[in-house]
Amino acid sequence: MAHEFICTVCPRGCHLRVDDDMNVTGNSCPRGVKYAIAEVTAPTRVVTSTVRINGAALRRCPVRTAAPIPKGLMGEAVKALSDVTLTAPVETGDVVIADVLGTGVDFIATKTFAKV
Amino acid sequence: MKDYELIVVGGGPAGLAAAAGAWEAGLRKILIVERDVELGGILNQCIHNGFGLHYFKEELTGPEYAGRFIKRLAGTDIEVLSDTMVLDVTEGPAVLVSGRECGCRLIQADSVVLAMGCRERTRGAISIPGSRPAGIFTAGTAQRYINIEGYMVGSRVVILGSGDIGLIMARRLTLEGAKVLACVEVMPHPGGLSRNIAQCLNDFNIPLYLSHTVTDIIGKDRVEKVIVSQVDERRRPIPGTEMEFECDTLLLSVGLIPENELSRRAGIEIDPRTNGPVVYGSMETSMPGVFACGNVVHVHDLVDNVSDEGERAGRSAAEYVLGGDKDAAPDGKAVSLKNGEGVTYTVPQHIYPSAGAADVYFRVAHTFDKSVIRVLDDGEEVLSFRRARMAPGEMEKITIPADKAAALKGTVTVLAQEA
Numbered sequence: 001m002a003h004e005f006i007c008t009v010c011p012r013g014c015h016l017r018v019d020d021d022m023n024v025t026g027n028s029c030p031r032g033v034k035y036a037i038a039e040v041t042a043p044t045r046v047v048t049s050t051v052r053i054n055g056a057a058l059r060r061c062p063v064r065t066a067a068p069i070p071k072g073l074m075g076e077a078v079k080a081l082s083d084v085t086l087t088a089p090v091e092t093g094d095v096v097i098a099d100v101l102g103t104g105v106d107f108i109a110t111k112t113f114a115k116v
Numbered sequence: 117m118k119d120y121e122l123i124v125v126g127g128g129p130a131g132l133a134a135a136a137g138a139w140e141a142g143l144r145k146i147l148i149v150e151r152d153v154e155l156g157g158i159l160n161q162c163i164h165n166g167f168g169l170h171y172f173k174e175e176l177t178g179p180e181y182a183g184r185f186i187k188r189l190a191g192t193d194i195e196v197l198s199d200t201m202v203l204d205v206t207e208g209p210a211v212l213v214s215g216r217e218c219g220c221r222l223i224q225a226d227s228v229v230l231a232m233g234c235r236e237r238t239r240g241a242i243s244i245p246g247s248r249p250a251g252i253f254t255a256g257t258a259q260r261y262i263n264i265e266g267y268m269v270g271s272r273v274v275i276l277g278s279g280d281i282g283l284i285m286a287r288r289l290t291l292e293g294a295k296v297l298a299c300v301e302v303m304p305h306p307g308g309l310s311r312n313i314a315q316c317l318n319d320f321n322i323p324l325y326l327s328h329t330v331t332d333i334i335g336k337d338r339v340e341k342v343i344v345s346q347v348d349e350r351r352r353p354i355p356g357t358e359m360e361f362e363c364d365t366l367l368l369s370v371g372l373i374p375e376n377e378l379s380r381r382a383g384i385e386i387d388p389r390t391n392g393p394v395v396y397g398s399m400e401t402s403m404p405g406v407f408a409c410g411n412v413v414h415v416h417d418l419v420d421n422v423s424d425e426g427e428r429a430g431r432s433a434a435e436y437v438l439g440g441d442k443d444a445a446p447d448g449k450a451v452s453l454k455n456g457e458g459v460t461y462t463v464p465q466h467i468y469p470s471a472g473a474a475d476v477y478f479r480v481a482h483t484f485d486k487s488v489i490r491v492l493d494d495g496e497e498v499l500s501f502r503r504a505r506m507a508p509g510e511m512e513k514i515t516i517p518a519d520k521a522a523a524l525k526g527t528v529t530v531l532a533q534e535a
Contacts, residue, residue, distance in 0.1 A: 048177055064163075111179035
């Protein structure tokens with residue numbers, strides 16, 4: 001069965017088609033091929049959310065997975081963040097949760113907060 | 117001697133890029149005035165990824181994207197006045213500011229860049245009938261509550277409008293445990309980027325109802341349900357097509373309006389098609405020495421384009437200030453750009469043929485498959501560009517090469533046709 005979907009690698013939004021033999025059409029760059037194959041075999045996503053932070057000017061620190069994780073784990077990954085409370089100072093890139101759900105990928109802070 | 121060479125009104129992505137661009141082009145006395153307590157503007161609440169693929173060649177979240185620019189500014193002597201509101205921009209130019217630290221004062225500058233961004237359209241702007249309970253938010257307000265303040269807005273949600281912020285919030289609310297019942301769009305095509313339909317709605321099996329709208333809101337203290345009806349081709353609700361959604365929250369993602377109170381009061385010419393200032397290729401407005409960039413000029417889909425435009429405005433302001441004779445117009449006469457069939461507006465609205473290659477941004481009026489963009493000079497075709505697909509939700513850009521631009525004489529029309 002052929003799969004059709006929109007490429008989310010960049011904002012261009014190419015309409016990709018993957019046939020049974022994993023031939024990709026509709027892409028305008030090589031990244032589309034890689035995305036299309038991953039999408040039909042093992043789809044992944046970068047997950048973003050926030051965690052509590054104490055001692056900063058604001059109450060929430062935004063975070064993301066440092067790399068894409070399996071799409072099916074998105075919900076569980078966000079749940080894992082509810083146990084986390086950071087304390088300022090926090091630097092962009094600081095690890096918030098290491099090795100999220102055994103994926104080998106960390107949740108990292110995406111904003112720098114000074115201690116107030 | 118003026119207080120500053122350049123004052124930038126607004127410290128969001130457009131203003132940050134304008135200040136950086138002006139610094140790198142040689143200005144040394146630059147002030148950014150920002151009404152929030154921190155720089156970064158709306159990027160701070162856009163915690164999702166997908167920013168920067170063009171500009172930084174990597175995928176960043178909003179706060180990271182802003183962080184890169186804030187870091188770039190940290191290496192300069194650019195001054196920032198935060199928690200401060202600009203009340204007026206007047207000829208001179210001069211900027212009247214009001215803030216807790218600086219009080220109320222008039223600051224003189226050689227040039228000004230307007231980078232105020234845009235605001236969301238509200239329920240009042242689209243006149244939804246029904247009662248007025250709690251639980252109705254614009255998508256961006258809900259985004260701020262959740263991502264910055266840390267408050268959840270509701271548990272069963274309907275989203276009206278398929279603009280990018282609405283789509284992003286559909287995913288965000290779902291991941292935070294809410295049930296998003298539907299995304300409802302009055303137009304026959306989505307308002308946001310295709311990639312956001314894919315990764316925010318399709319990933320979570322959230323239904324998108326095109327050619328539908330909310331025709332009633334029911335609830336006493338809190339939203340209890342909303343009624344959604346199909347609309348005809350003139351966007352009038354079709355009786356008998358009503359669907360009922362039991363929900364406690366309605367998000368509105370029904371468009372953005374450039375925030376031009378300051379520009380209007382300053383007497384700067386506004387384009388009714390974009391609701392933003394009329395600009396030249398340099399991003400200069402109708403007021404000499406006053407430039408504009410970003411969503412205050414026209415609403416962008418991608419912050420990367422905002423940064424490019426901001427840097428251009430900043431560099432232009434630097435050229436204006438350092439160029440000497442302020443009254444000297446650029447060489448030759450400007451030509452006007454008009455939108456032809458299939459195109460809703462162009463930015464810039466005027467270009468100087470002598471100013472080199474010209475980037476022109478525009479949106480199409482409806483979706484196109486294989487199509488061609490034509491550039492006419494007084495009705496005569498001078499350039500054409502092929503496209504595989506175009507949609508109103510995705511801004512288009514063409515570049516008129518320097519030699520072609522130099523030959524422009526009359527009114528330039530940009531139009532789009534099916535190939």
